[in-house]
Amino acid sequence: MGEQRQRFNEEFKQQTVKYIQEQTKSMPEIAEELNIPVKTLHQWKAKYRTFGSEPVASAEKIRELEQLLQDKERELLAKDQQLADAEEQLAIVKKAVHIFSKPRK
Template structure:
């Protein structure tokens, strides 16, 4: 006798894909865990995958975050340089004000 075919609603499929994306396990492991064929999960991934749900452990996401970190570090260094320049200019202006505010005899 043949097994009865299981039917899943759209929300279950979307939640399952989100779960797959958040895990560091393989699709095969998750398929065994959920008792759903891996081929079915792969087809759901193709249809419902959203890249903003990818786990941080994915190689592409790690590269993206590393690049963002480097960019932010460069921006921070630039801001530090501008602050240092502004502080130096302020010190010069303070000295000039002090010098020119002295009464002449």
Template sequence: MGEQRQRYDEEFKRNTVKYLQEQTKSVEDISLELNIPAKTLHGWKAKYRDFKNEPIVTLERFREMEQLLREKEHEIQMKDKRIADVEEELTIVKKAVHIFSKPRN
């Protein structure tokens, strides 16, 4: 009798494709590593491929990520400025409390 075929669930296939996309190894190398035929992995990749898991290879994706980075940097700068303002306000309040808490003669 021949070998019994291995069955894999959808989650395993999706995770395997994600793993494929994140690696720099070839599909054939990963095929040997996981003991799954390369043809099967290619089929799964065609069906479950998610481009967000792939490295930045297109100029468009690179520009999109660059813009996102600029936006996040701007957000961080605005938060840092707000923190500095709040710290300054707190310092003023502390000084006021100190001044007004002194007993009057």
């Protein structure tokens, strides 16, 4: 018949997430080591994650921060471009106001 599902208590899940956060191993490696599906570990991590348990320089944390930095740099470049466009439009409007405000002869 069908295989019986494993049941884990809350404390086990929390301890497992803490273990995941302290490791430099990948999630698939940990999943294989613990014989728990990777998807399940990701769900537990999302639910029980505490940032105080994570080492500052974990490989995953560094990748996440690098990606965040790249995203912010892209946003900053886009905002710089928008600002440059707005300044150019303002300069054009100022010139137009100057031209049209001169009295006609």
